[in-house]
Amino acid sequence: MNTPSKKPATLPAYFQRRMNMENLLASRRVLQLVYEQGPLTQAEAARALKLSQGACNLHFQRLEYEGLVYGQRLQPEGRGRPRFRWELSRAQNATIGLVFDPPHLFVQLEDFAGQKALTLEANLKSCRTPAEIAEKVSASVTRALAVAQERSLLVREVYAALPGVLDTLTGAVRRAVNFPALDGLDVQELLQTKFKLSAHANSLGVAYYYGEAAEIPANQTALVIYWDLGLGLVFGRNRQLLTLQGGDARGRMLSELGHISIAADGPRCRCGQRGCLEAYAGGWVLLQRFVKYGVQTLEDLTQLAATGKPGVDAAIRELTHLLGLHLAGALQMFGVTVVRVTGPLAPVFARGQAAFVDGLAAVIGAERAASLFVAVSHDVSDRLLRGATRAARHAYIYPEEFARLSRVSSTLQGQHLAGG
Numbered sequence: 001m002n003t004p005s006k007k008p009a010t011l012p013a014y015f016q017r018r019m020n021m022e023n024l025l026a027s028r029r030v031l032q033l034v035y036e037q038g039p040l041t042q043a044e045a046a047r048a049l050k051l052s053q054g055a056c057n058l059h060f061q062r063l064e065y066e067g068l069v070y071g072q073r074l075q076p077e078g079r080g081r082p083r084f085r086w087e088l089s090r091a092q093n094a095t096i097g098l099v100f101d102p103p104h105l106f107v108q109l110e111d112f113a114g115q116k117a118l119t120l121e122a123n124l125k126s127c128r129t130p131a132e133i134a135e136k137v138s139a140s141v142t143r144a145l146a147v148a149q150e151r152s153l154l155v156r157e158v159y160a161a162l163p164g165v166l167d168t169l170t171g172a173v174r175r176a177v178n179f180p181a182l183d184g185l186d187v188q189e190l191l192q193t194k195f196k197l198s199a200h201a202n203s204l205g206v207a208y209y210y211g212e213a214a215e216i217p218a219n220q221t222a223l224v225i226y227w228d229l230g231l232g233l234v235f236g237r238n239r240q241l242l243t244l245q246g247g248d249a250r251g252r253m254l255s256e257l258g259h260i261s262i263a264a265d266g267p268r269c270r271c272g273q274r275g276c277l278e279a280y281a282g283g284w285v286l287l288q289r290f291v292k293y294g295v296q297t298l299e300d301l302t303q304l305a306a307t308g309k310p311g312v313d314a315a316i317r318e319l320t321h322l323l324g325l326h327l328a329g330a331l332q333m334f335g336v337t338v339v340r341v342t343g344p345l346a347p348v349f350a351r352g353q354a355a356f357v358d359g360l361a362a363v364i365g366a367e368r369a370a371s372l373f374v375a376v377s378h379d380v381s382d383r384l385l386r387g388a389t390r391a392a393r394h395a396y397i398y399p400e401e402f403a404r405l406s407r408v409s410s411t412l413q414g415q416h417l418a419g420g
Contacts (some may be wrong), residue, residue, distance in 0.1 A: 030059040034069055035397050039087040060086055067092055067154055088112060094153040096144050097388025098160040099207060102179035107140040109147055110389040118147045130185040137187060141195060158199040159392035160187040161207035163230060171201030177270035178229040178284060200395045200402060205234035209241055211387030212340045212377060222338040223331060227345040228298060229283040231258035235334050262326050277326055281319045283345050298344040305348045313351060320352030324359020332364050342377040350376045
């Protein structure tokens with residue numbers, strides 16, 4: 001049974017003299033070890049981290065005081081001090097995930113054991129400015145914090161998953177071509193200033209990747225394609241989310257591969273450029289293309305795809321073949337062995353999955369294309385929300401590595417993100 005620790009009124013003075021009580025940095029390695037490998041004893045932790053048992057005892061006492069771990073007393077073997085097996089207080093600690101999936105905002109409160117305490121949805125359709133969206137965010141977070149208080153949950157971290165091009169230092173939205181009202185919104189600053197919460201804001205793709213991570217086998221490099229109004233891509237391996245920032249002043253993340261031009265004289269994309277991959281295969285393009293069938297929403301589009309109408313099926317196969325052709329190089333560069341497709345248009349992709357593999361085969365060869373494991377996700381909304389709360393959990397447990405996610409150099413870096 002996961003029994004939360006009761007925070008003592010105070011720690012003995014000698015603990016406070018030897019430990020920095022203002023932050024958890026000194027004890028973070030012990031917390032990470034318990035998170036990854038717990039439950040474990042003090043002696044096991046000391047061996048794993050090459051620390052003295054006395055030092056480990058200090059860290060466990062500190063983490064217990066903060067309500068992050070609890071100790072289960074073991075029966076002593078003969079005489080001697082009682083031993084404890086330490087475990088993460090999963091039912092006492094929680095995170096909040098915010099997912100901006102225009103025109104919707106989803107908010108989920110979830111404990112460290114993955115149990116949902118609250119899920120909210122706010123409609124942003126009427127919002128025209130970042131200030132109006134900020135009001136919706138504030139109201140939703142206020143409700144989530146009230147529920148956390150009712151259930152005696154300690155909210156440790158908030159993760160905001162945002163679409164568009166984000167500022168690499170703050171996470172503020174620079175440009176959201178599919179929902180301009182987000183432009184200039186700094187959710188991280190809002191959460192930190194108004195609610196005094198530890199918070200991170202980053203790409204929607206990070207939440208999508210976390211949502212799929214449990215289905216990605218160990219030691220496999222994966223590409224997660226999230227297909228909605230836009231077209232996003234994220235690469236990862238094991239607990240690493242692979243990121244790449246360009247050398248220009250703006251910087252680019254791998255999720256922006258959808259805005260790589262594939263034809264100089266191609267159709268104009270919402271980002272302002274011509275010939276972007278998204279300008280051929282983005283959800284907004286498909287809505288225009290199939291308007292003659294009465295399609296107005298992405299849900300309409302998935303329902304139309306399910307009919308199997310010859311003209312519709314042919315158009316879907318053409319688009320997925322195009323994706324295969326133009327993503328083959330990236331798959332080859334990263335050594336991808338698993339492709340997972342998620343997002344509202346994942347069912348549409350399923351209709352053209354074979355054509356996608358054919359597109360890959362035209363570039364990397366039939367044998368290699370056939371060796372890839374390509375899968376389409378279901379229950380996408382639930383996966384996405386769980387991905388956001390999982391991202392928040394890891395941002396709290398691994399703050400330094402998570403912060404580097406949006407500050408990487410022009411070389412590939414692996415971040416310890418997607419497990420647990």
